Amino acid sequence: MNAHSGLAAQTSGPPDARPTPAVPTEPARRGATLDVERVSHSYGGFRALDDVSLSVKAGEVVALLGPSGCGKTTLLRVIAGFLNHTEGNVRVDGAPxxxxxxxxxxxxxxFQNYALFPHMSVSQNVGYGLAARGRSRRQIKDSVARFLEVVQMSAFARRRPRELSGGQQQRVALARALAIEPGILLLDEPFAALDKNLRLDMQIELKRLQRDLGLTAILVTHDQEEAMSVADRVAVMNKGRIEQLGTPVEVYDRPETLFVNSFIGSSNLLAGTVAATGPTGTTVDLDAGGRLTVAGAGGPAGSRVLVSVRPEQLHIAHAPGEGLFPVTCRLELPVGGNSVLDLQTRDGADVKLVRLRAGAPPLGNGQHYCGLTPDARPAIFPAPAG
Amino acid sequence: MRTTRSFADVSYYAVIGAIGGLAIAILVVPVLVVLAISLTSAASLKFPPTGLSFRWYEALFDPVQSGHIHSAALNSLQVAGSAAGLAMLIGTLAALWLDRHRGAAGRALDTAFMSPLVLPMLSFGLAALIIVTMLRQRPSLTWLTAGHLVVVIPFVIRTVSASLSQLDRALIDSSASLGASSFYTFRRVVLPVIAPGMAAGAFLAFVASMDNVPISLFLSNARTDMLPIRLWGMMESSLDVRVAAASGVLIVVTSVLLVVMNRLVGLNRRV
Structure with missing residues (x-):
């Protein structure tokens, strides 16, 4: 996981050089709503989905984010209709x-690897859904031309999928899915097979298409940056459950569980003991030294807690003071315009700190002090048992 | 650039080369010998041939002299054609079923379908003859085809299963999500992917049937003479050089078919 902020990386990279695709305005489509109501699914004895509920508004993009085995692909397959879930309901536009x-x-x-039909041309792939529905040749031809135009692949209509690059294959897969004029678009790790620069271009393009067409989209990914940049809301999944559902900013800034906190971005976990609880939050004595007041509840006085702080929400001071804890610097790495400091507290915990490189002299050996920046929003969690 | 090779390297390549060369020689030399003998001008199967002529090929293709060989060859072609065609249909269906049933039942059936490849074919030929007799039937081309069918189906099952294992499941999901029925998916997605495997299997089945002696030995009679049996009979009675000529024709035709099939369906990648 990156030491620096996940959000910062998205603004770098090459700008999208391609012209805006000409999206046809007719017929005006509207995304469908999707409701997943208390859905559970088990494979044998393994509970892959455990009482999952999710409501997606028309035209909204929701990312299902989580580590492999968290149930996000199972949920996608349930929504798609490839899996008959054991319990619960799925509704599209209100209808089960x-x-x-x-x-x-x-x-x-x-699909993840696009699943283009290898023995068919690009046009045949895009027209497949309409041909399977028995549409007329004329209709199919018009529709194929229109959607190849939308994804800017008109010049490749006669090619076979294996003659295309990864990005081109993805455009074709997108055109094929759009050609049946769905209300909801499901994307299974759509950018995983693309290299980094292309990934950003495709993310921008997909987002623009989705917005222009007013489509509802569900995106499955294990890549938090992808989820954050493309989605309106992110559902962080773990062990078959949705741990938190919220906007990217909410999930990043106010993680509700320790799992979400550790999975999204990188964070420092500082162990401590609750000294007092009050209306402004919880006051914690850190094992590393120093006393912090954190918004949120971590338990009654005396209970063990973890305080989570993002690396960019810490600063270095050279003299002791209120809320500061002593650290030694083990390593300083320049990463782009930032530098990442690898610090160690007196109780042996690792702390990562990101700061602007400009104007900050390298930190020497010896004792320094570390504290929260004024805008820091640390989170507090009860320490897991054991 | 100079590379130094140790004695171990040299001896390794020498031994491997020698064994490989020997294996190729054992496989290829007899074929070449038969081809050479078939071109002899003499009236015996002697090697080396005593002169060069096409007289035995002329004799082989002469309908007056070799009518019985022609009718045996036609019988063989008919049986091999029907057996290969039916094997392609039945074997493909079996492979499709086996592909979806990977449990104990599927594995047991898979083994049962494959058993003709490993069980002694002579005993199967005998069993087939007993059954035909029990059913009060006379040996006929139909029963020959049925007998051949059983022993050539495994080839089709193998090649089609290999093709199916390369079929991406996501293609089928994708087709279903685009609104295609199961049959439409089969016709437009599955069939094109497994068609080369089906063709390769049918080709192997055809060649195996053409070449089959043990089943034909039990199930053919004078009216349903098969080419390998006829050729064997000619060898036993007269050491006829036309046998070598017929072998020559089979070798050339099979080689040409092999090259063509390899070009079309990549045979050596599928078996």
Whole structure:
């Protein structure tokens, strides 16, 4: 995981050089709403989805984010209609679709490795859904031309998928999913196979397309930066449950659980003991030394807690003071315009700190003091048992 | 650039090279010998041949002299064609079923389908003859085809299973999500992917049937003479050089088919 902020990285990278695709205005489509109501699914004895509820508004992009095995792919397959879940309901535009086959849910899917039909040309791939629905040749031809235009792949209509680059294949997969004019678009790790620069271009383009078409989209990813940049809301999943559902900023700034806190961005966990609780928050005596007051409840006085602080929310002082704890600097790495400091507290814990490199002289050996920046929003969690 | 090679390297390559060369020689030399003998001008199967001529090929293709060989060859072609065609259908269906049933039942059936490859074919031929007799049937081309079918189906199952294992499941999901029915998915997605495997399997089945002696030995009679049996009979009775000529034709035709099939379906990647 990056030592510096996940959000900072998105603004770097090459700008999208391509012209804005000409998105046809007719017919005006509207994304469908999606409601997942208390859905559970078990494989054998393993509970892959545990009482998951999720409501997605029309035209909204929600990212399902989590480590592998967290249930995000299972949830996607339930929504798509590839898996019959054991309990709960899935509704599209309010109507239950639990017994509706995948092809009739009005849901388009872009698969992880695009799953383009290798023996068909790009046009045939894009027209497949309409051909399968028995549309006329004329309709198919028009639709294929339109959606190839949308993804800027008109010049490649006769190519086979293997003759295309990863990014081009993805555009074709997107056009194929859009050609059936779905109300909801599901994307399974859509950018995982692309290199970093292309990934950003495609993210921007996908976001623009989704907005222009007014589509509802669900994005499955294990990449938090991707989730943060593309999604309106992020559902952080762990062990078959949604741990937190919120905007990227909420999830990043106000993680509700220790898992979300550690999974999103990087953070320092400082162990401590609750000294007092009051209306402004909880006062904690850190094991590293120093006393902090943190908004939120960590338990009654005397209970053990973890205080989470983002690396960019710490600063260095050279003299002791209120709320500061002593540290020694082990390493200083320049990363872009920032430098990352690897610090050690007196109780042996590692602390990472990110600060602007400009104007900050390198930290020498010896005793320094570390504290929270004025805008820091530390989070507090009860320390896990054991 | 100079590379130094240790004695171990040199002896390793020498031994491997020698064994490989020997293996190739054992495989190829007899074929070349038969081809050479078939071009002899003499009236015996002697090697080396005593002169060069196409007289035995002329004799082989002469309908007056070799009518019985022609009818045996036609029987063999008919049986091999039907057996390969049916094997392609049944074997593909079996492979599709096995692909979806990986449990104990699937594995047991897989083994059962494959058993003709390992069980002694002579005993199967005998068993087939007993069954045909029990059913009060006379040996006929139909029963020959049925017998051949059982022993050539495994080739199709193997090649189609190999193709299916390369079929990305996401393609099928993708087709379903785009609104295609199972049959439409099969026709437009599964079939094109497994078609080369089906063709390769049918080709192997055809060649195996053309070449089959043990089943034909039990199930053919004078009216349903098969080419390998006929050739064997000719060898036993007269050491006829036309046998070498017929072998020559089979070798050349099979080689050409092999090259063509390899170009079309990548045979050596599938078996």
């Amino acid at each position: 679709v639990d017994r509706v086959p995948a092809g009739r849910r009005g849901i388009g899917i872009v």
